[in-house]
Amino acid sequence: MQNLLAVDLGASSGRVMRAAFNGDTLSLQEVRRFQNKPLYINNRMHWNIYSIFQEIKEGILDAVSSHGAIRSLAIDSWAVDFGLVDSNGHLLDLPRHYRDARNGKAMENVVSQVGKSRLFGRTGIQLQPFNTLYQLYAMKQENENLLEAADTLLLIPDLLNFLLTGEKYAEFSNATTTQFLNAESREWDHELLSQLQLPSRLLPTIVKPGTGAGLLKDDELLRTQLLGALEVIHTTSHDTASAVVSVPSQSENYAYISSGTWSLVGTVVPKPIINEKTAAFNFTNEGGLGNYRLLKNVMGLWLVQETQRTFQSLGEPYDIERLVHRARLASPFRFMFDPDDSRLLQPGDIPETIRQICRETGQRLPDNSGSLIRGIFESLALKYRYALDQLELITGERYDAIHIIGGGSQNQLLSQFTANATNRPVIVGPVEASAMGNVLVQLLALGEVGSTSQMSELVQRSVEQVTYVPHENGVWESAYEKFTSIIEAK
């Protein structure tokens, strides 16, 4: 039996997972879970990276004390965000949170200088205000000193690897999400950056997922004898990349929804698809383990997380299971809205914004918490269908089943709605998809598995899968017609 550790950092929570691999199956146990909340300083929205680092270290110690020696460790996290390190290896400022309001304006400026089609054509990445490119541009406008003092830009998992090992690299899968990696050369796009007068001198060497990141050097951790020579590995360090590695499908002909704070709806393709359709639908091509994820970001369960925060501030702290239960009891299709309305991206009073959208579109308002949550789930499921239709138009394929993976795959009501809205069977699991994929790539790096098909066989042997069969097709078809007319009328 071998012990490996996956550190998986999502925008809503981080966890340290212990994986036990016996040569035939893989099981995951949560060793430590912690909330990941933005830290506001003078109205700027940051990530508390020091607190995250502390949690990771404590998680490693917890794992060693409960499970003994650990063979390797890898970190994956949400995409696009970064820290700057100076030439002495000191972190400059706390990384900014991708939902910080400053990015929208920066994207407008960059688009006006470079043009949408050149930006997409060179990178294959969808235009989203929070991409590293726009964040870097916003930083230059806001505080150029910081960029001048910096020596290296490290995305979150690369930064944490650096804090653990002293080594500075950029792992490929996450690097693609910056929107300044050239899709053709697979190297940093120096030309694009210099057009915007952004410093490409900050960018470290790109490494492939499944390669060594260095040995743990942290003195405090190494005082634990069992951590002798712990190898840190570059997994597919973008959490979505790791999640998709864990899809238990033998063929590559499937659609997935990686469901957590975001819902990433897509498929895998051998190389980026950069054409007029992908540009028009604003699909993205993110790098994976020997393939690309052609996908669309849908706003996801962020809508419910933020609604829970609003309820909490009103003294009504509902947990997700209770909300799903209430939604199940509410009446169907009271209202519907585009979950990707840009007003919903930033933290705020989401229930009120949804009511506002209902007023604008002449619909009934949600009449209680169950009805609000049901409308969110129905609108998400309908938006998944919308993205799936676009995906099929791009690839010319028909996907016979949809795999839902990640924390949101525990939401039985949303899984059923997704099956209904798409009229496809929905297969759910694994729940801890990013951690599972993270470990699979470690096993590949260690030579314990030899191919991606062996990896998905391993997941199939290790994880229980449940299938939801579509129901009420007629009702959902008419709901979808209404939905498309509402979201396309904007």
Ligand code: ADP
């Ligand atoms: P991320 O890593 O993007 O922060 P996760 O993959 O951890 O997100 O998914 C978090 C979401 O999963 C929660 O916001 C919640 O909606 C959903 N979830 C978690 N537990 C449950 C549950 N028991 N039942 C239904 N949904 C759940």
Ligand code: LRH
């Ligand atoms: C999901 C995710 C997603 C990105 C977003 C910033 O956690 O990594 O793939 O688009 O966060």
